[in-house]
Amino acid sequence: MKEKVLTEHFGLESLYKIDVYQKQGGYRATEKALKKMKPAEILEEVKKANLRGRGGAGFPAGVKWSFVPETDKPKYLCVNADEGEPGTFKDRYIMSHNPHMLLEGIIITSFCVGISAAFIYIRGEYEAIALRLEQAISEAYEKGFLGKNILESGFDLDVYVHRGAGAYICGEETALLESLEGKRGNPRLKPPFPASVGLWQCPTVINNVETISNISHIILNGAEWFVKQGLPKDGGTRIFGVSGMVKNPGIYELPLGTSLKDIIFKHAGGMKEGKKLKAVIPGGMSAPILTADEVDIKMDFDSLVEANSMLGSAAIIVIDDKTSILDVLKVVAKFYSHESCGQCTPCRIGNSWINKIVKRIAEGKGKKEDLDSILRLASNIEGNTLCPLGDAAAMPIVSITKKFRKELESKL
Amino acid sequence: MIKALGYFIEIIRGILITTRHFVVNLFFHILKVLGIKTKRKGAVTIQYPEQKKEVASRHRSLHRLMTRKDGKPRCVACMLCVTVCPSECIYVEAAEDPDLEIQKYPAKFIIDLGRCCFCGFCVEACPEDAIRMDTGNVDFAEYSQQDLIYDLDKLIG
Amino acid sequence: MIKIFIDEQQVEVEEGMTVLKAAERAGIHIPHLCYHPAFPPEGSCRMCLVEIEGFPKLELACSTVVKEDMKISIKSARVVEARKAVLEFLLAEHPLDCPICDKAGDCKLQDYYDEYGLFESKFSETKEKREKKLKIGKTLILDQERCILCTRCVRFLKEVTKTQELGVFHRGIDAEVNIYEGAAVLNNYTGNLAQICPVGAITDEDFRFKTRSWFLKEGESICPLCSRGCNILIEYHPGFPRFEVPRRAYRIKARENPEVNGFWVCDRGKYGYSYLEEGRADKIILNKIEGKDVLTWENISEYLGEKIKRVSSAKKTSGIALVLHTWLSNEELFLIHKIFRKGLKVKKIFFADLPQGEADEYLLTSETSPNRRGAQEIGFDIKAVNLDALAKGTDFLLAFGPFLSGLFSLKALKEVLSKVKRKVLISSYLNEVNSLFDIVIPAALIAEKEGSLTNVDGVIQSFKPALEPPGESLPEWKVLADLGKELGTDSKLFEDLNSPGAILGEMGKEIPFFKKK
């Protein structure tokens, strides 16, 4: 029986208060982990659970943790709550409804990897949520789940909330670290990966809010249960954020592998009155677009990759037939041009160039060769940039241009 | 022997050709002296200073420096002409222009026409189309070498 | 040592090297703009992308570390395509300023376009407008339009001078290098910024619009303006013979030497090159001379030898006095020591140098002459000039250098020197003291001669002439070597001392400090 894992108690009032949370069985996982398990066992459990990163890249969390080397240096955990991807709003739900679930995950992760300080890098716009998190943290300190010698286990942990300043690029893990260090949020060169050289040159684990939030459930219910909730290779459920021209936009926690068609038409109540489905962006704005014919697809990492798209942050953006695809392209191009950090050449100039072309087309001054130039430029950006932002920008632009070429050509 | 005879015939033919030219031209010259106008002219010579031939549009004549709309030289003193000049006859000294769009202008631009071989490389090399050799002016002989050294004023004027 | 393959060519390199360095070691240039050997890789320009077998994406040559049997291709179609793409991006927003850009000629962007680009611009949008002429320091001018954001300058100021006057502002296409509000790039190493900028974004007012870089010839030399002995390149114009424009040094560049100055040179060395041309003496000046009418470099040693012999035989060596300076090379000081100190036992040897200057914590030292350490190691007792002691009982004075005039007033010098019978000056400059001497012999500067210098840390650095000495000037060691032969102090030894290299070899035999390591 598949059920809701993360959003199970979201309906409860004041879930964000530690008392309410504890009444629902909160912090039992922490106790179990800290008292009964060794860090190696936790790692083993997480690995077995096949928990893949929920931020977009889908890298297995357990494997990531195991990369952290044994050193004398302090280790850090950064929770990536810089939810900048357009269309994505799942993390804010988790953090605002159930911050303690996240904290529990942080505690267990830190215990597992041997971390003494954790940072929640939250995007600047989430001011209220940041306050709520801070409140939750202080509650946890009061209850002894944070601070020195947690639950008599001799394990110390401090958690800090760090608010970003509104740059999309700071959602990229190394740029997030730079930002956290107080520098300009430019991505770093990889390798070395943050797991070995991260925050202040120390080993650092960086995970998405949703990923970390899953940890307590894995510990509590075991890896096998967790795997059952999803697919064998890809454990657990996913929170799909549906937005756009559907009747009921919102978040839907569903098992991986649910059909996109079902999500839109069953769970989200179908299209709004008088609108027809035209296209779907299945995983946040950086995911390549799917046309209406392609929506009959399973929403998991591999199926979407097969369809030349990606699951990303599982944010589904539904576009109706009244929306001009040029507007979509305009928004996408403008967004990435605006959010490029400006560090590496292809992304900085390529995105701005594409944006300039798209803007020109929107102004009605398009030229015959413009679409080809867009494709050429995007393919020159893709794979040649320092961080994934370049790819993230190129992929949707290429897919939109290719799949809706006829419509775009009519605007030239 | 036959070969030698052939030569001999050719020798005679040669002298007949020159004689024909001589006689025919003399005839037309005499007609002209007598004031009789004929279609045919006795000579192809152009009486230069009085009678000038139009130079071809591609002809490389005296240099000139082009100007912008406001009269400033178009030249930005990039010195490519200095670099390319095979006879080393151009000298340019740059200076700072207060206009940020221009920035650099030639404080000195000297062409030593006494050395110039009129190859036109400077025109080819110029990225700003600032120097041209299309004035059509070909008679700028001077009595002293010094007068053949043209400076900015002379080249613009 | 491990072996890697670069374009199927097998190369042996050290472990831990980056692909770019390994290729450079093998003589293969991988284009790069933001990478500079002095800094850790930045990876932002994306020019150095190479294809490595087993990697799905193109990898950065500047940061990827070589592994055993790595197969790298630098010229594959994919790599060239990526390089072209990057160039196209860079040039799309780069102004077509080359005709007025001082960097033209040694601009990397130009070079790479020439090598990989040569495409027609497909950029039909409007370029970004930015600050074209922003004065950011004493002599530095920033052109933001030309900037390709390699951030070498920012990193230089962060990592070398640690002053951090420049930063990157804004993001995306609006990103630009700029100074912080109200600040300016003011430190002692600003001159390096213009040199490390791979394009013409940072230019130097000192060089701005003076000439074009391709006219310049460069010569390797050592900076003599302090005792650090920074390795430099002197870039000079040989002159336009048709227009009576003489030779002129236009700029100094730092030359890499990890032992001494790394990649850098201080502003004093960078901008203080006027000593190469200003007020140079280029003819032998004869103010008072008996007997011979013509004195040339050929017979100068003969003349000096004759005078010295006469004095030393009549009055012993107390009649001879020397004034030296520490712009002389090791070899010259050694020859002087050998001839006068050891051979003739001259005791009146003084040193006239410029007073000490300001030092900083990095390269610049307080000594204003390059070879004080060398003089010490050779065995000179470095005494400042004492005019009374200098003149007392002196019949023959041999002085080197122009620095006497800076130390004493002309009046005092005239008074004292009038007591000395014969005075000879070997100096590179036209100077007011020249009139006080019987003969003034023009000498070559360090940039114009061969020899070696010992820097403040005891590093012995040899140098070769970078420029032609002006007029009749010649290096001092020639005269001294001839003089040694003339005087016959140690004639056997002096027979073979016909080059600075030979002299240095002899020094190594006599003084352990100068032994080749």
Add this chain to the structure above:
Amino acid sequence: MTETLTEMLIIFIKIVCALVWFLLLTLYLTWLERKESALIQDRLGANRASIFGIRIIGLFQPFADAIKMIFKEDFVPSFSRKFLHTIAPFISFFFVAITIAAIPFGDILRIGNRTINLQILDFNVGLLFVLAMLSLGIYGIILSGWASNNRYTLTGGLRGVAQVISYEVALGLSLIGLIMVYPSLRLSSIVLYQGELLFGFLPKWGIFLQPLGFLVFMFAALAETKRVPFDLPEGESEIIGFFTEYSGLKWGLFMMTDFMEIIIVSTLLTTLFFGGWQVPWLASDGFHFPWGGELMLPHLVVVLLQVAAFNIKVFFFCWLQILIRWTYPRFRYDQVMDLGWKLLVPLSLVNIIGTGIIMTI
């Protein structure tokens, strides 16, 4: 006494007249050369020299040239033999100029009872004298080439001497036949012989009696003048010649010598092969046409006609030589030598033998 004085005066006047004629003709040959070449090449030729703005088809050009030449720097190369260098053009000039003395301009002018020979010096070895003087001109070439202290001028001079000496042989031999026909070396006699008629109507001119001799003589004489196509000694445009190191007036003398040689050759051709001053069928009292009929003329008219005939013939040959010069390209050196030794000398020998045979018959 007065008789001798008058004789001397007459000779003096003759010398002056001959020289003036000679020099003027030389001057205007330069003009003719330029104009004729211009006409051949469809050009106009020199037409700029003017006096007070009047320029009669460039007739003042020779004077302009002369003035220019006089005022040009007289350059003597250092290390050259200055004396020989200076004297060389004068030698050349002198030996050519002196030949005019032997040329008969006309028959006899009778004024009152005094008869004046229209010839400066009528001596019995006139032909030999002319040949001798022309041969001596070689010294000018070799001296100038050698005295210039320049290896190119020296080789030029040597080429010149070799060429002139080679053709001297053919020149001399070609005239043997003529001397056999007109048994005299006195030029005036030769001309007088040519006044006779052959077969009753054809003037007994050398060209008719000695056609082969004429051809050989003409080619040899052309070679003697050292002009194109035989201009190897000098070769203005390509090879450097013997008077390269000369300038100004001295160079001018060489130039004049050149033109004077043309005239001398023309006068010789006229005198030896074209009847000299003879006008066909004109005797001293008037025309006696072979078909019967006579035209009596006064003495003065006859003399004028004769002098005019001589001049016309000379002009024609001058014109012809210039025409040849502007028609043919230069020979190669070996071709020059081949032509001289292998063609002209044998031909002249053949001519002598042939003449001998015919005469014996």
